[in-house]
Amino acid sequence: MTETSTLDPALAAGNRKQLAGYRAEHFLWEVKEGVATITLDRPDRKNPLTFDSYAELRDLFGQLKYATDVHAVVVTGAGGNFCSGGDVHEIIGPLVQLKAPDLLMFTRMTGDLVKTMRACPQPIVAAVDGICAGAGAIVAMASDIRFGTARSKTAFLFNRVGLAGCDMGACAFLPRLIGQGRASELLYTGRSLGGEEGERWGFFNRLCAPEDLLAQAQALALELAQGPTFANGITKTMLHQEWAMTIEQAIEAEAQAQAICMLTEDFSRAYHAFVAKQKPRFEGN
Template identity: 70%
Template sequence: MKASQYQAQHFLWSVQDGVGTLTLNRPERKNPLTFESYAEMRDLFRGLAQAEDCKVAVLSGAGGNFSSGGDVHEIIGPLTRMAMPELLAFTHMTGDLVKAIRACPQPIIAALDGVCAGAGAILAMASDIRLATARTKTAFLFTRVGLAGCDMGACAILPRLIGQGRASELLFTGRTMTAEEGERWGFHNRLVEPEALMDAARELALSLAAGPTFAHGMTKTQLNVEWDMGLDAAIEAEAQAQAICMQTADFRRAYEAFAAKRAPVFEGN
């Protein structure tokens, strides 16, 4: 798959210098998600595992907001009229989107501004790194629409990011987490000015794309699989993973560059 050749139908997508940028692009509605955009994002992230021309991806939203979550009229309304098999097919699809984000080897950077709510907050949560602005407002507001907070992996992932107590509060109440809280609690990696958000995200993405991308994929894999491991199993898994990385050409390139007193140029293999 050539990620740069992919023509998105329900959001904007471009690839430049190894960095893919996905922009939710319904700014007049604060970039809500639809059945179609859920499915297309799931398929795109699944395909990125075979995309050698995309080494990092940035998630963003147009018009000063990230995403307001599932569209009230195009998703929530129809869901109230569905039978259980259809509802389960939908919740499996949305969960598969998070699985695809976590499973793709590329680091995913979420560039967050303004509203980041519901499934939008889940997309941010599922990403590897989150940059935000002071006006970012994040809310896991499922209880506000009569649903449980356990949506799309929230009860598994959010406590690992911000702690059990803070995650419980957000998931039970559906209240907004301010940008300052998000940074202090470890949800946001850092806050930047709104006008500098995309430049900061791209700068970080380019720095990661210039790194040892095979090794980055290994890091992401271990971050995922070690959730369910004891310490001994995790150390053994990392020993095997690191031994594999030691066989890569990038490892040799780094050594040769160090010996020659120059910066290494990684090629991802």
């Protein structure tokens, strides 16, 4: 076993925090056994986002990089729908009245939500039922893993409101998930992608019965949270960073990343458990 170092309290104070007790204002937040569940909770409107919820989600995902008690995240919606996008009355209406600097402030805020989702080390599992449109489709897209239902309807509908499909990273992410041609079709037309079609296209990892969707997403998240979470964070980082690398650069980056993981106690635990013919108990260090 490797020797555990003592972390300077001042360093820990600025870089480690617990978020289980976080009190969300604009959605539901629950942490259980290292799995955080974010529930968009405006079911009467199919869970649209507002200026406030955008900002709070952005800030919360930003804080997750420092969390010691959250090791995986599930994002879902209440009332049989995921998210209907930006609230028509609370976002779309006001945007029509804004000038360019304020509009850019808004679009940068929405993009920053995607950036913080990708930058946090925790794997994010989206549990998508019913309507998943606009910014809701982007949140699902920016997650690491997506579970859907046969009745899921995912629409990147920016074109339908007179906007470009290049919103919150869609033109970068979506082709990597489902291919350039399929992404082009969805972004040019804004049409809904059904659940079964979404699974065939690779947008959804699997389809679940609506009544089992959240439980299955949380079960996978728990499995990930009980795994080598430091190594999982490295995997997520490399999956994202290697988009912009050559093969040679990626292989070298992975060599360095894997060497770092070999210094962890989890790697040592796994070896000793294998020798003892036991299942390793990972602790994320």
